[in-house]
Amino acid sequence: MTPFIKAENVCFSYNTGEGKKIEVLKNVSFEIAKGEFVAVLGRNGSGKSTLAKLLNMILVPDSGKIFIDGKQISADTMTEDDVYEIRRKIGMVFQNPDNQLVSSVVEEDVAFGPENLGIPSEEIRKRVDDALDEVGMSEYARHSPHLLSGGQKQRIAIAGIIAMSPSCIVFDEATAMLDPSGRKEVMATIERLNKEKGITVIHITHNMSEAAMADRVIVIDGGRVAMSDVPEAVFSDVGKLRSIGLDVPQITELFYELKKAGLDLPDRIIDAGKGEDALLSFFEKPRN
Amino acid sequence: MMRDITLGQYFPGTSVLHRSDPRMKLILTLIFIVFVFLAKSLWAYVWLFVFTFSLLIVSRLPVKVILKGLKPVLFIIAITVIFNLFLTKGEDLLFECKFIHIYFEGVMFAVYMIIRIVCLILGTSVILTYTTSPVDLTDGIEQLLSPLKKIKIPVHEFAMMMSIALRFIPTLTEETEKIMNAQKARGADLSSGGLIKRAKALIPILIPLFVSSLRRADELATAMECRCYRGGDGRTRMKRLKYSPRDLVLFLVFAAFGTGIILLNIFIPYLVI
Amino acid sequence: MSTITLQNVSYLYSAGTPFEKYALKDINVTIPSGRITGLIGHTGSGKSTLVQLLNGLLRPTEGKILLDGRDIWEDEKKIRDVRFKVGLVMQYPEYQLFEETVRKDVAFGPKNMGLEAPEIEERVKMAAFFCGITEDLLDKSPFELSGGQKRRVAIAGVIAMRPEFLILDEPSAGLDPVGRDTILGGIKKYREETGGSVVIVSHSMEDVAVYCDSLIVMNKGAVYAEGDTREIFSTPEKLYGVGLDVPQITGVTEALRSKGLGLPSDILTVSEARDAILSLAKRRGLL
Structure with a gap:
């Protein structure tokens, strides 16, 4: 099966004002399958956000190839319509909820994308209602977004993307500015979109507990793919994550320390509940 | 709190005026303004006055609040009245004291001017700004002016800018407040000193505000591109404005109002300016 | 050592309008001196209102805020002096930078205090040290720096006023783990070496557990619990009850x-x- 997204040796750099060239991504390659939930983990300035903007052609790589749905995307060979079709297919939700909402009425904001696509009015109406329902914000349809909480605003932004019926949504640090309850709301919405609607999710974050919810974690460090595996495997490599400057x-971390001290405990514990069970059975063993 | 300021002075409601098409309301506002200036005779002014207050009552807006809103205009009214009262020369001298001469014509002009200014402001705000949400208003302007696109006037872009401005007013107000607080926390003194000192004290607020607005504009532009925005061409709208019978009735009412002004001017030319 | 005590403090938002709402109601609390205190609670629990009351950015609707036993609103004209004694770093403070150089920006507070140039210079150096701002950064434009660096410059701008109380509203929000540890570690060092008092508003229980000596827990505009960090976290059920975690x-x-x-x-x-x-x-x- 061809992967939904495939990047091959992608390089990207930008010029600073003083004529210096800064390499942001160096030979990045990865594949993402249709319907997969991938977390991209990395420090600020590691190149994560640049990666996101390459996928929907807001930025163009210096070298390397990117394939979406088996077709290579390239500014040279594609028409403007093709480019916008890619942007429809791969929706994006950004960090600051205030800076991505365009209208002072919630439902009109959600309608913005479909309107740009030239969809007939009745169809837009339906899509907007469905999208708001999907993120649980129907009752706020006629409200003004500026009085809503950060989590609610982000759900509106998500609805605005869903209304364009994308196959993939990239969340570019979409939870970074939210409080814990806002994060929970947004993460629950993301999980539902992935599990129930089969939307491919790329969640860029430096929050490890959010990354732990994904099917796979790609760690970006210094513009390169440093790790790519299931969360259990990535987080168990505590030493490497620490050296990159990420949390576990x-x-x-507790299991890593205990095993280092010589306790015989299982690997790949990233969940509190499973950790408790493992410790309980460890201490119960001799009694049996 | 600055956040609580009613934006664009819109009062939500369900009156006939609230529910009619914003394009029609824009047209009616124009008609109204034209006829305010066409009134010439006493009875035409009375008719104008009665019509304006009927609009206010029909709109079911809080009359007291609306009349209070006229306060800032009092100054302009006062000046107009003084000028008309003292500087108009006529035949019928009412009052004389040293160099002050007040003629009957002056008093008449003054009263006419009061009616004209009050009706102009009250009428246009009741027809348009008090009863139309800023979003509807922008839509109305865009769709009403859309024929101008044919002669390359960027109507869509203009409307888009307006609606984004509306969207960001509360955000930037909040941001200004935050930055002011942050600088006050560092001892910035915003409320004392002369004009120059105060103007200087604004620098620590204006620069961050400017920088952050640029950043917001940049991020918003990217977000809009990601949502497939590429100008007005090929764009559809979820809400298409539709004229209803209500709008026709309203139009006829205004036509009757205009005709009334003209007829009164012609047939009862009492105290014409 | 300075003390801050709140006596029956209430704060009403949008007073006199249909939207009026108590952000804080009848609060009595003493902010611990000489330690790092964590202020935790849900969004809307009144934390941000509380910190803005402490340095006189907001004026309580009812009650008194006593700094060293004196009502801070006793003489309205002297409220600026309160702000120098109780330094507040707001949320996302990097958006308040405005000067041409980092050095000038950090000096803004001390300059407003009317200090002499050598004294200002010394304070800028001291603040830069605690915030991990190296000498070469001082002459750069603050707008050239990375997000984490900007944040540290903004914090330095408040530390340079040498406040008796340093209050930080979510100082590590949005930063990656290294950025977070640099800032919180710097604050800890600042506390240890200057002996000042610090209040940190945070949503991260892991962070407050590591860095804070005591906690004030807010819920629905009231103080829900206060005490040593260890003591507060030893009764998780109590925190779970108001939707907080350990x-x-x-x-x-x-x-x-x-x-x-x-x-x-x-x-x-x-x-x-x-x-x-x-x-x-x-x-x-x-x-």
Whole structure:
């Protein structure tokens, strides 16, 4: 099966004002399958956000190839319509909820994308209602977004993307500015979109507990793919994550320390509940 | 709190005026303004006055609040009245004291001017700004002016800018407040000193505000591109404005109002300016 | 050492309008001196209002705020002096930078205090030290810096005023783990070396567990609990009740304890948990 997204040796750099060239991505290659939930983990300035903008052609790589749905995307060979079709297919939700909402009425904002696509009015109406329902914001349709909480605004932004019926949504640090309850709302919405609607999700974050919810974690460090595996495997490599400057869940860190001290405990614990069970059975063993 | 300022002075409601098409309301506002200036005789002014207050009542807006809103205009009215009262020369001298001469014509002009200014402001705001949400208003302007696109006037872009401005007013107001607080926390003194000192004190607020607006504009532009925005061409709208019978009735009412002004001017030319 | 005490303080938002709402109601609390205090609670629990009351950006609707026993609003004209004594770093403070150079920006507060140039220079250096701002950054434009660096410059701008109380509203929001540790570590160093008092508003229980000596827990505009960090986190149910959490590691050891493992009830960090579990394993002859 061809992967939904495939990047081959992608390089990207930008010029600073003083004529210096800064390499942001160096030979990045990865594949993402249709319907997969991938978390991209990395420090600020590691090149994560640049990667996102390459996928929907807001930025163009210096070298390397990117394939969407088996077809190579390239500014040279594609028409403007093709480019916008890619942007429809790969929706994007950004960090600051305030800076991506265009209208002072929630439902009109959600309608913005479909309107740009030239969809007939009745169809837009239906899509907007469905999208708002999907993110649980129907009752706010006629409200003004500026009075809503950060989590609610982000859900509106998500609805605005869903209304364009994308196959993939990239969340570019979409939870970074939210409080814990806002994060929970947004993460629940993301999981539902992925599990129920089969939308491919790329969630860019530096929050490890969010990354732990994904099917796979890609760690970007210094513009390169440093790790790519299931969360259990990535987080168990505590030493490497620490050297990159990322956190691991406390439970994983505890198991890492305990095993280092010589306790015979299982690998790949990233979940508090499983950790508790493992420790309980460890201490119960001799009694049996 | 600055955040609570009613934006664009819109009062939500369900009156006939609230529910009619914004394009029609724009047209009616124009008609109204024209006829305010066409009134010439006493009875035409009375008719104008009665019509304006009927609009206010029909709109079911809070009359007291609306009349209070006229306060800032009092100054302009006062000046107009003084000028008309003292500087108009006529035949019928009412009052004389040293160099002050007040003629009957002056008093008449003054009263006419009061009616004209009050009706102009009250009427246009009741027809348009008080009863139309800024979003509807922008839509109305865009669709009403859309024929101008044919002669390359960027109507869509203009409307888009307006609606984005509306969207960002509360955000930037909030941001200004935040930056002011942050600088006050560092001891910035915004409320004392002379004009120059105060103007200087604004620099720590204006620069961050400017920088952050640029950043917001940049991010918003990217977000809009990601949502497939590429100008007005090929764009559809979820809401298409539709004229209803209500709008026709309203139009006829205004036509009757205009005709009334003209007829009164011609047939009862009492105290014509 | 300075003290701040709130006496029956209430704050009403949008007073006199249909939207009026109590952000804080009848609060009595003393901000601990000479320690790092964490202020935790849900969004809307009144934390941000509280910190803005402490340095006189907001004026209480009712009640008094006493700084060293004196009502800070006793003489309205002197409120600026209160702001120098109670330094507040707002959320996302990097958006307040405006000067041509980092040095000038950090000096803005001390300059407003009317200090002499050598004194200002010394304070800028001191603040830069605690915030990990190196000499070469001082002459750069603040707009050239990375997000984390900007944040540290903004914090330095408040530290340079040498406030008796340093209050930070979510200083690590949106930063990656290294950025977070640099800032919180710097604040800790600042506290230890200057002996000042610090208040940190935070949503991260893991962070407050590591960095804060005591906690004030807010809920629905009131103080829900206050005490030593260890004491507050030793009763997780109480926090769960108002929708707050304890650090993951505390939750785990607490669950193990309730299932009969002999672990202490006041574990806050991974290293404490490791030591406790290892010593338990030794006692049971498993190691």
